Amino acid sequence: MITISLKELNAALNVVIPIVNRRSTLPVLQNIQITPVNATAITLFATDLEANAKVTVQCEVAEVQAFSLNYAAFIKFTSGLVAGLKKGTDAPLTLEVTAQDDLLTAKLSCNGITTELPAIGGDYFPSEILAHEATPESATLELVNNLIAFVDTEKFIGALSRVRHSASSDLTRPVLTAICFKVSATGYEVATADSFRLAIESVATETGVVLTTFYLLPARLVPIIKKMFNPDCPIRISRFILTEISRDESESIDRRNVISLAQNSTYLDFYEIAGTFPNYEFILWQEGEATTRLELDYPQFLKAVKFALNAPQATCVLPLPVIVTVGKTHTQDGTVNSINARYLLDLLNSYPQNTEKVAWCIKDTYAPVLFYPLPDINNKQLIMPMHSPEKRGR
Numbered sequence: 001m002i003t004i005s006l007k008e009l010n011a012a013l014n015v016v017i018p019i020v021n022r023r024s025t026l027p028v029l030q031n032i033q034i035t036p037v038n039a040t041a042i043t044l045f046a047t048d049l050e051a052n053a054k055v056t057v058q059c060e061v062a063e064v065q066a067f068s069l070n071y072a073a074f075i076k077f078t079s080g081l082v083a084g085l086k087k088g089t090d091a092p093l094t095l096e097v098t099a100q101d102d103l104l105t106a107k108l109s110c111n112g113i114t115t116e117l118p119a120i121g122g123d124y125f126p127s128e129i130l131a132h133e134a135t136p137e138s139a140t141l142e143l144v145n146n147l148i149a150f151v152d153t154e155k156f157i158g159a160l161s162r163v164r165h166s167a168s169s170d171l172t173r174p175v176l177t178a179i180c181f182k183v184s185a186t187g188y189e190v191a192t193a194d195s196f197r198l199a200i201e202s203v204a205t206e207t208g209v210v211l212t213t214f215y216l217l218p219a220r221l222v223p224i225i226k227k228m229f230n231p232d233c234p235i236r237i238s239r240f241i242l243t244e245i246s247r248d249e250s251e252s253i254d255r256r257n258v259i260s261l262a263q264n265s266t267y268l269d270f271y272e273i274a275g276t277f278p279n280y281e282f283i284l285w286q287e288g289e290a291t292t293r294l295e296l297d298y299p300q301f302l303k304a305v306k307f308a309l310n311a312p313q314a315t316c317v318l319p320l321p322v323i324v325t326v327g328k329t330h331t332q333d334g335t336v337n338s339i340n341a342r343y344l345l346d347l348l349n350s351y352p353q354n355t356e357k358v359a360w361c362i363k364d365t366y367a368p369v370l371f372y373p374l375p376d377i378n379n380k381q382l383i384m385p386m387h388s389p390e391k392r393g394r
Contacts, residue, residue, distance in 0.1 A: 002034070002042060002095040004059035006085070006110055009093055010078040012044050012057045013071075015266055018224040020071045021048040031068035033125045034095075036061045046071065047126050051221060051270035053228060054128065066122025067097050069106055073117050081110050129258055129269045130240060148238045149183045149207040153263065154231035159190045159201045160222045162379055165346040167219035168194035175275035178216040183209050183237075191280055192219060197343050198280055198368070198382040199350070215239060215259055216273040229263050236262045239272065283382060285363055285370065292362040295374065298355045302348045309341050338386040339369060347371055347381050 013032065021029045033045040039061050045054045078093070085091060093110040097119055104119035160179060168176035182189045187204040215237070229235055240258045257272035348358070351373050359377075361370040368382035 001062050002036075002059055002064055003092055004042070004057060004095070006078065006081055006091045006093045008057055008059075010075070010082050012055045013075050013078060015055045015228050016044050016046040016053040017071055017075060018227045019046045019048055019051055019053040019268070024048070028068070028120060028125060030071055031120060031125065032071045032074060033066060033068040033122060035066040035122060036064055045125075045128065047128070049126060051218070051224075051268065052129050053224070054267045054269075056265035064097060066125070067104055067106065067119045068122065068125050069117050069119055077108060077115050077117075081113065084111075129242070129271065130260060130267075148236065149188070149209045150234050150236055151188065151203075151207060152205060153229050153233060153235050155203050155205070156235060157222075157226050157229070157231065159188075159203055160217075160225065162350045163190050163192045163199035163201055164219050164222045165192075165350055166194055166197045166199035166381070167192040170194075174273050175216065175277055177219055178273040178275075178277065179219050179222070180277040180280075181215040181217055181237075182212070183207055183215070184212040185209055191277070193278055193280060196340070196384045197347075198283060199347075199379075200280065200284065200381070201379040203378065213239075214277065216275065216277060217259060218270060218273055221268070221270060225261065225268065228266060228268055229261070233263050236260075238262070283368065284380065285367065289363055291364065294360040294362075296358045296360055298348070298351065298358050298373070301358055302345075305341060305345050305348060309345065339383050340386060343383050347383065350381075351379075 016032060020032070024030060029048060031046075035043045035045060037043055037056065041056055041058050042061060043054055043056050045052065047053075081091070081093070091111050093108060096107045096109075098105050098107065104121060106117045106119040108115050108117065163179060167179060170176065176194050178192075180189075180191045182191070185207060187202060188207060189200060189202045191198070191200045193199075238260045240260060241255065242258050243255045256274070259270055259272050261268040351358070355373045357374040359370075359372050359374055363370075366385060368384050370380060370382055372380045
């Protein structure tokens with residue numbers, strides 16, 4: 001039997017649920033595993049096979065084995081109970097698992113309300129990616145030297161969120177679905193690219209890293225990271241090499257990098273995307289090379305782009321030094337840049353709402369257009385221009 005605080009259990013469920021694959025064809029992946037650690041703690045664990053989330057919760061544990069419950073039914077029950085509590089109060093929840101004819105049933109009770117949910121034994125649930133207790137005949141786990149960084153969570157999540165829109169969704173080129181995380185002793189830089197646009201943001205901070213290194217984080221995990229981690233506490237980022245070995249130890253059969261994000265008793269572990277991220281330094285030209293530089297009022301520019309998308313046959317007449325129509329933006333001096341309007345809207349929406357001005361830098365008609373918010377120039381974004389068939393010689 002497990003006796004646990006209702007509010008703490010509900011909070012822990014909300015931490016691991018974002019990783020649950022709601023559309024998986026494997027029903028077990030829609031479950032959350034509960035595993036006793038000792039007589040005073042349990043772990044809640046969820047996985048989609050490529051990433052897993054785990055959190056430890058303090059409670060009273062007596063004679064219970066690992067089991068899993070459907071996430072939807074579990075959180076529906078606990079959330080309903082929390083909603084019925086008086087403000088500032090809590091209540092103990094008891095969870096007891098019984099077996100009958102090889103079928104497990106979990107009985108949950110709190111404040112006189114009881115429900116029974118079907119359970120699955122822990123042996124049928126996928127194992128953790130970082131199995132620290134793995135034996136030599138199954139796998140070895142090696143921490144890569146000096147690849148541990150400590151970052152401010154709020155700044156880290158903010159930087160990831162502001163570049164995520166430029167990551168590709170094309171799974172045939174997995175490297176472009178990643179966020180390149182370059183970390184050094186004096187700070188870190190995050191970058192995404194999908195062949196048509198590039199977004200980069202730099203953060204100056206002490207990380208504790210000795211050697212400059214690169215991580216490739218799946219961009220799809222950004223919303224999950226945002227939901228899982230408390231912005232007021234730092235995150236520890238580690239990289240491991242996970243090597244699975246054949247039982248006779250004759251040869252290595254798999255070797256993959258695993259990234260671990262940890263904060264107090266909360267962990268998010270996932271496989272690093274394999275490959276080499278494009279060298280974006282060749283594409284990123286400097287502001288001094290610009291032939292035209294405009295400072296645009298952010299709210300008016302955002303309004304103009306939205307207007308152009310909603311009324312493609314019209315021309316925006318807002319008091320700006322640019323004229324915006326769908327697929328084309330040009331300055332009043334005649335310099336023309338045809339830009340994907342939805343890419344431009346994604347870029348503008350990634351900026352904080354309190355942004356006042358946006359710098360628009362043009363090198364030439366065929367070069368990528370450089371944007372960055374003012375006065376903060378740590379975020380730079382490029383969008384490749386679009387050329388009409390006539391300009392391509394068609």
